[in-house]
Amino acid sequence: GENVEQHPSTLSVQEGDSAVIKCTYSDSASNYFPWYKQELGKGPQLIIDIRSNVGEKKDQRIAVTLNKTAKHFSLHITETQPEDSAVYFCAASSGSFKTIFGAGTRLFVKA
């Protein structure tokens, strides 16, 4: 079946450094790729998303890139801050309305 692989599972960076999380998807029909941030004790919240007709999208310190040929997409966080510490999930969905999530990346930003 369809799946989304996410790496790394844990990432520790120094405050001010950049963090990169990568995901690979299997369903070539996937056309929507959101990234969610989950803080402790809360539900996931969308931080950025990208559709298949776009290669890159940026929102302040956060950017996402998509390579449809290779079926992978990445989240880039620059100038990390302690409040960026959380679990991040990538996901992929297609016109079937199913959404497949990656296993998550726990990001630690050390002050």
Add this chain to the structure above:
Amino acid sequence: EAQVTQNPRYLITVTGKKLTVTCSQNMNHEYMSWYRQDPGLGLRQIYYSMNVEVTDKGDVPEGYKVSRKEKRNFPLILESPSPNQTSLYFCASTYTTSGRVDEQFFGPGTRLTVL
């Protein structure tokens, strides 16, 4: 305030005792979905609904039932819970634009323990 609410937030029960987790959204979203979150496995979709009376299985539907009689509500039913259904459950909703899923809004989660 636009939100997705779930009840209860915490539940400890015993094997075989039927339970229902309610989910309600006030954003007039067509699409609603249930996920379970387990360590190392991320979020796995249980069931989803594209609109009233329209539901479909996600990746892990075994042991669960859902219904969508009203647009705002999407309850998750465990007819005979088992310990392997111990998990953190999230309900989510969103608009569907031109047949596509958009940003999903998640509820606060329900932590279920089945003894």
